[in-house]
Amino acid sequence: MESGAERPLRERLVDAGVELVLAEGSGAVGLRETARRAGVSHGAPRRYFATHRELLSAVARRGFEELAGRFAAVREPDPRARVAGLARVYLGYAAERRGMFELMFRHDLLDGDGAEPAGPRLREATVPLFGELARLVGECTGDAERAPVATAALWANLHGMAQLQGWGSTGLVLGEGREEELLAAVLTSHLGPEQ
Amino acid sequence: MESGAERPLRERLVDAGVELVLAEGSGAVGLRETARRAGVSHGAPRRYFATHRELLSAVARRGFEELAGRFAAVREPDPRARVAGLARVYLGYAAERRGMFELMFRHDLLDGDGAEPAGPRLREATVPLFGELARLVGECTGDAERAPVATAALWANLHGMAQLQGWGSTGLVLGEGREEELLAAVLTSHLGPEQ
DNA sequence: GTAGCTGGTAGACACTGTCTGCTCATGACT
DNA sequence: AGTCATGAGCAGACAGTGTCTACCAGCTAC
Secondary structure: OOOOOOOOHHHHHHHHHHHHHHHHOHHHOOHHHHHHHHOOOOOHHHHOOOOHHHHHHHHHHHHHHHHHHHHHOOOOOOHHHHHHHHHHHHHHHHHHOHHHHHHHOOOOOOOOOOOOOOOOOOHHHHHHHHHHHHHHHHHHHOOOOOHHHHHHHHHHHHHHHHHHHHOOHHHHHHOOOOHHHHHHHHHHHHHOOOO | OOOOOOOOHHHHHHHHHHHHHHHHOHHHOOHHHHHHHHOOOOOHHHHOOOOHHHHHHHHHHHHHHHHHHHHHOOOOOOHHHHHHHHHHHHHHHHHHOHHHHHHHOOOOOOOOOOOOOOOOOOHHHHHHHHHHHHHHHHHHHOOOOOHHHHHHHHHHHHHHHHHHHHOOHHHHHHOOOOHHHHHHHHHHHHHOOOO
């Protein structure tokens, strides 16, 4: 019954890693614990992940895929609404899947710098998204020349917001429940006033 | 010779931790390795740090002290120049002492949430600085009412920039050496055009 | 001079990542 | 059919880690 075609072990290990990172943070994602959760021996993961970092990288890559999926589901045609939608997706992902979000940006744990000949680098996966965002920002501000810098600024702002909201600093400093207001201010700052 | 009054072991352990975190990242700061660097037995740190997290927290606290010292050295009287100065200090610290900066915001590793009855919480140490920044932002924009939200936005922006610059994403997406330009754009976005 | 405290040593335990050798099924080739 | 190679997972070992515990050298105070 369990399932017609069994999911390959590699995927099951990443599944287990995702569960672990969401439940207990990236520190809990060990080779052995992951194997235990997947119901295999402690040495089994080694066939797919030569090292601890490779497992973590695979889990993080899963995160980037999830996030890309959410981005792809944003359908707003209007540039400004679209930027707002993408921003909300980003912040929403960071809030809902906190452990994943943190792991995804722990470059000290991840590969993508060294070795790994096949398979895209993790960081560079964000470049196309940056390109789309820059186009949208250009449309909003009507200044295509300054769009890259403005986009980098907006990008950094969103990333910082995600980070701060993640450890409650937004609430600490501003009072609870003012995220929407803050996001609106951020968008206005970088894109100019609405309409 | 070595030194007239010997530095207490607790401080020497934190020193060693700082060295380690700067040289090899927060993952390298272990109780045992730190003890080794300080030339004491592997159990010695336990007298001062009951747990690994406590050691890491002490190292992070040292970081906040360093950063506070740099902030205190900013002398610009003009509000806008002062904000710019503080921002440069923040980004400069993140760049020069990367490992420390990363550790300081790894709330999953640090205490300050649980236990630790005496001694100020780490996160809350940033609140007074936020207050000063909000005052300055209010002076720059002439809108004291919106200052808190504007300050939170700026704060998040700086933190995001520090993060992205730390792993080279700024360069990846914008080309190298455009940090000053980006900072200028960020300040303009949140404080309005210069003068 | 002896009791108690402070600051440190040393051994043990469970756990981790990594390495290595092993088993056993499957499938290809002769 | 028989052999061989390969893929996939198991199991044991090793060093290193955090944590716990017992122990001991000095010092101070009565």
